[in-house]
Amino acid sequence: MPVVLGQVVSRTGTNPGGCDNERGARLAVDELNAAGGLLGQPVELVVADDRTSPAHAVKAFAEVVQAPVAGVVGTSFSNASLAIIPAAETVRVPYVSTGAADSQVDPVRPFAFMTPPTASAVAEQLLRYCRAHGLAKVALVGDENSVFARTGLGKHLDLAPGHGVEWTHIERFPMGTTEFAALFERVRGSGAQAVMAWVTGPPAVELVRQRPRDLPLLMSHGNSDRRFLDLAGPAAEGVVAAASLGVVARDLPESPVRDAAVALANAFEARHGYAPSLYTVDGYTAVKLLAAAVAAAGSADPSQVRDALEAVEVITPQGEYRYTATDHHGLTARHVAVTVVDGGRFVPTPWCRDELTATRQTRETPQ
Structure with a gap:
């Protein structure tokens, strides 16, 4: 059985970042599979289009969680992401949003996390x-x-x-x-x-x-x-x-974050012919965070993955994430x-x- 991750993304509509968001997530999944997958199994990404609409986003989320997903990478359209979060809480599936509205994680909701800076x-x-x-x-x-x-x-x-x-x-x-x-x-x-x-x-x-x-x-x-x-x-x-x-x-100073960012840039440019955008980085990072949590939990059970997200420390192209029980955004102004x-x-x-x-x-x- 593969480890399944869901993704809600704006393939259509006015959200400018949907395509790059999905491309970043797919690159991360391909890297995971090239390294042997997760828990000894391949990783599969199931994607649904939110059409840049909160109402369609809720339907897209319901579609991807029909599979036994370990977690879901969320849309970069904040209005749609906020519409999804109550559903994620109801079905108890960790939802790592790539939208940037603070109100997704403030106040903290048990199953909602975010990748962009607040x-x-x-x-x-x-x-x-x-x-x-x-x-x-x-x-x-x-x-x-x-x-x-x-x-x-x-x-x-x-x-x-x-x-x-x-x-x-x-x-x-x-x-x-x-x-x-x-x-x-x-x-x-x-x-x-x-x-x-x-x-x-x-x-x-x-x-x-x-x-x-x-x-x-x-x-x-x-x-x-x-x-x-x-x-x-x-x-x-x-x-x-x-x-x-x-x-x-x-342009970053030498550091593990720079190494991760340059590795992403090189791989993405080789595949798509242009530099990764913030939407690329968010989609890629969200998959890496969920993967780290699955590995730490030793399980693809969503509740165990959620618990692990609050404990893992992950170096990504975006920075060093340290989610806690009281901090589900993980980044600071630096x-x-x-x-x-x-x-x-x-x-x-x-x-x-x-x-x-x-x-x-x-x-x-x-x-």
């Missing part, structure tokens, strides 16, 4: 960047319909006072908005030195295309993928964006890279390079 961690790192660059007056804009974006906006509002950042203009717009000229006029009128944006998909591309080039634009980690760069084209040059460590694999688009790729900002080096030196200093 909005809190991303907001903290972006605000630290603002403080280091003297950006004290900033406009905050974002998608009002996305749980991911609403969470990010809220965390920025909560954390800004501690970093000396004043929001000169705050604006929320409906999902699907593609005209931003009037928004930028209002931002200009507020005296903002920069814009902080939490928006993904086609609206993010249009926001970048229509921005004034002399107004710095900072964006969340939801856009650090190849599709965004391809669609935005030269307009993306100079945009500052948060990203997972795996997105900037070859696992967030602040990048700039340069030459059509995401590269760490000079500030980020210094931060990554300092973090490595701190971890290597004997206590």
Whole structure:
């Protein structure tokens, strides 16, 4: 009997990361099988399409758990992931989401975990960047319909006072908005030195295309993928964006995380011809976490896998995960890279390079 893992993914609809999410998960499964599988058995990935819809996501989850799954890799669409979690709790199957909304794991739910950095961690790192660059007056804009974006906006509002950042203009717009000229006029009128944006998909591309080039634009980690760069084209040059460590694999300082990230980048590029996105890294990481839990439990029983997830420590291209009974996200702000688009790729900002080096030196200093 194979060890079966499920995956709910956006194969269709507007979620920009669905294909890469699945490709990352499949690469991880192929690597596991090349190394002998799990528990002496091959690993099988059963996938269903959420259609970028919360209602369809619940149906997709019900479809994949019809197999005797050890766990499920969750969708990167946070709205859909939040719809799935109650079902995962009901059937008692560990659900490792690749969506980024904090409310998936805060408060902690026994069977719900997540791979991306939380909005809190991303907001903290972006605000630290603002403080280091003297950006004290900033406009905050974002998608009002996305749980991911609403969470990010809220965390920025909560954390800004501690970093000396004043929001000169705050604006929320409906999902699907593609005209931003009037928004930028209002931002200009507020005296903002920069814009902080939490928006993904086609609206993010249009926001970048229509921005004034002399107004710095900072964006969340939801856009650090190849599709965004391809669609935005030269307009993306100079945009500052948060990203997972795996997105900037070859620019990381030497460490076990860098080794894991470079190995993923090499394997993914050899197979698909382009660099892994944050969605790739999340899908890949989620499979590796579930696999580590199955191995630690010595069983594919979902309840035993869930218990093991709270105890394993796993080095991944995204960072070192240490889930606990009170922490089901496992990452911190130091696992967030602040990048700039340069030459059509995401590269760490000079500030980020210094931060990554300092973090490595701190971890290597004997206590």
